[in-house]
Amino acid sequence: MPTPTQRKVDTAVESLADRGFAVVPGVLSPEEVSAAREQLVAIAAAERAAGIDRDPRWEDGPHNQRVFGLLNKGAVFAALAEHPVALALVGGLLDPAFLLSSLTANITGPQGRPMYLHYDQDYVPLPWPPAPSVANVIWMLDDFTEENGATRFVPGSHLEDHTGWDAESMAARAGETVAIGGPAGALVCIDGRVLHQTGANRTGGERRHGVIAYYCQPWIRQQENASLSLLPDVWPTLSARMRELVGLRMFKGLGCVAGPTQRGLRV
Numbered sequence: 001m002p003t004p005t006q007r008k009v010d011t012a013v014e015s016l017a018d019r020g021f022a023v024v025p026g027v028l029s030p031e032e033v034s035a036a037r038e039q040l041v042a043i044a045a046a047e048r049a050a051g052i053d054r055d056p057r058w059e060d061g062p063h064n065q066r067v068f069g070l071l072n073k074g075a076v077f078a079a080l081a082e083h084p085v086a087l088a089l090v091g092g093l094l095d096p097a098f099l100l101s102s103l104t105a106n107i108t109g110p111q112g113r114p115m116y117l118h119y120d121q122d123y124v125p126l127p128w129p130p131a132p133s134v135a136n137v138i139w140m141l142d143d144f145t146e147e148n149g150a151t152r153f154v155p156g157s158h159l160e161d162h163t164g165w166d167a168e169s170m171a172a173r174a175g176e177t178v179a180i181g182g183p184a185g186a187l188v189c190i191d192g193r194v195l196h197q198t199g200a201n202r203t204g205g206e207r208r209h210g211v212i213a214y215y216c217q218p219w220i221r222q223q224e225n226a227s228l229s230l231l232p233d234v235w236p237t238l239s240a241r242m243r244e245l246v247g248l249r250m251f252k253g254l255g256c257v258a259g260p261t262q263r264g265l266r267v
């Protein structure tokens, strides 16, 4: 008899196959949500005050905020990236030796504009392999609603032929998107080939806090260069699993240190 969690994972696996995304509600307890949210709110406020909250190239306007490098900003975020439910879902999409590519947050604010419609493996040359090359897990630290900017998807677009897609042809599909919300403590897992975007935040005063764990096949360069970006005092706090996820385990001759035999598994 599968556990309730296993049943939720099984349902999510089916949704990922059919629609290219899946919401799993009730993964985090209210206490876990509060701990992560409080920490994120504090970091986001500090980064706004320090003027490092914006990259002017982002098109979703001055009301949304990204927070980068979350592995350096609290063990509570590492726990999300290595949560067993997230790893089980991503393990169903990618090679078992998949890596954590980056760990960031996306906070929508009132009047935040939608992100451009995109898929997450735009650097993978076409034709793609039959399975996704990357996957995302967005942790909902607030209820995600259509009004506050829940992620929007074009269901099933992961199965389409992406040849010839460009910014214009993707933008033209905005009318096909559906907002996929969920209660705080849920996650949404995303196949790297599905078209999606952050929704517009049309609320008067709500911020939507999401933590985004981005994973990739073990043969892809990671978005965040962990060797350079992880702070020296953070390395010893990482679990053995997280050390593997950031790339310290060799994969078929990749990720060696002075050759494959010198130091064995670097975990």
Ligand SMILES: O=C(O)CCC(=O)C(=O)O
Residues within 6 Å of the ligand: 106, 115, 120, 138, 149, 150, 151, 152, 196, 197, 198, 199, 210, 212
């Ligand atoms: O925060 C969201 O709703 C989606 C973010 C996203 O698609 C991205 O960062 O690539």
